[in-house]
Amino acid sequence: MQPTLRIALLATLALGSHALAADEIRLHGATTAIDRFVNPYKAEVEKTTGFxxxxxxxxTGRGLADLAEGKCDASLALNACRCP
Known part of the structure; x- marks a missing residue:
């Protein structure tokens, strides 16, 4: 399986049924993650999935807060999360 297809499949599984029903997937969070892991594959993922x-x-922190507030479908984080 091609790396881009794997990324698209993992993103769809991680987002759950919302991703299957949506035409748009909103990703918020770490700019480093976006630059390294999303932007290089964005066009191919969009073409392959139709999203x-x-x-x-x-x-990272704002992306996680946006996820908790329902402002995005997935958050991109590179820092360790401290859970209570």
């Missing part, structure tokens, strides 16, 4: 990726680089 439009809307990407907002707003840092």
């Amino acid at each position: 439009k990726l809307t990407i907002i680089g707003n840092a």
Whole structure:
């Protein structure tokens, strides 16, 4: 399986049924993750899956907060998370 297809499949599985029902997937979070792992494959993932990726680089913490607030479908994080 090609790396891009693997990324698309993992993203779809991680997002769950919402990704299957949506035309757009909203990704927020770490700009480093976006630059290294999303942007290089964005066009191919969109072409392969038919989803439009809307990407907002707003840092790990803000991305996680946006996910909790329902402002995005997935958050990109590179820092360790401390859970209570």
